[in-house]
Amino acid sequence: METQRTLINKLRFEDKSDVQTLYQNVGVRKYLGGLVDAASFCEKFENMMSDDGSFDFLVRQKLDGAFIGLVNISPYENKSFHQEALSYEVSYQLVPDYWNKRYGSEILGRIFEYAAATLSLKRLWAETQKANLASIRLLEKMGMEHQEQVERFGETQLIYAITLTSDKF
Numbered sequence: 001m002e003t004q005r006t007l008i009n010k011l012r013f014e015d016k017s018d019v020q021t022l023y024q025n026v027g028v029r030k031y032l033g034g035l036v037d038a039a040s041f042c043e044k045f046e047n048m049m050s051d052d053g054s055f056d057f058l059v060r061q062k063l064d065g066a067f068i069g070l071v072n073i074s075p076y077e078n079k080s081f082h083q084e085a086l087s088y089e090v091s092y093q094l095v096p097d098y099w100n101k102r103y104g105s106e107i108l109g110r111i112f113e114y115a116a117a118t119l120s121l122k123r124l125w126a127e128t129q130k131a132n133l134a135s136i137r138l139l140e141k142m143g144m145e146h147q148e149q150v151e152r153f154g155e156t157q158l159i160y161a162i163t164l165t166s167d168k169f
């Protein structure tokens with residue numbers, strides 16, 4: 001997949017060192033449970049590479065191949081809402097050099113399009129800490145609507161959702 005400025009490809013084993021930089025970046029991990037040690041990261045990366053129903057993508061700059069970040073669509077269970085079918089959550093981590101430059105909305109727009117047209121998903125969920133104002137702004141800019149607030153992982157989390165249509169993005 002691609003956007004105007006990025007290439008979005010399925011995650012590969014060769015991407016491990018790039019992805020590890022995200023898990024060891026204080027800014028990136030501020031609202032994601034903190035830094036991840038090497039052993040825990042190896043386990044997480046193996047899970048990303050497994051066939052568990054998730055879709056993991058690495059994002060690179062089209063111009064020079066520079067690593068931008070990671071986007072994931074994965075099965076999501078929110079017990080607060082009755083769900084008739086399997087639901088999916090979108091999550092993302094971007095290198096700080098690409099924050100506040102509209103990469104997030106550009107990438108998520110393409111991911112939403114993929115989720116609707118290729119995966120035939122009708123709805124996507126997202127969860128972010130209430131303190132993560134930048135992520136909240138991005139989710140709302142993308143048309144996601146606040147659904148509820150929960151306490152999880154020792155923090156207040158906001159749950160967002162969007163109904164997808166293939167012509168929306």
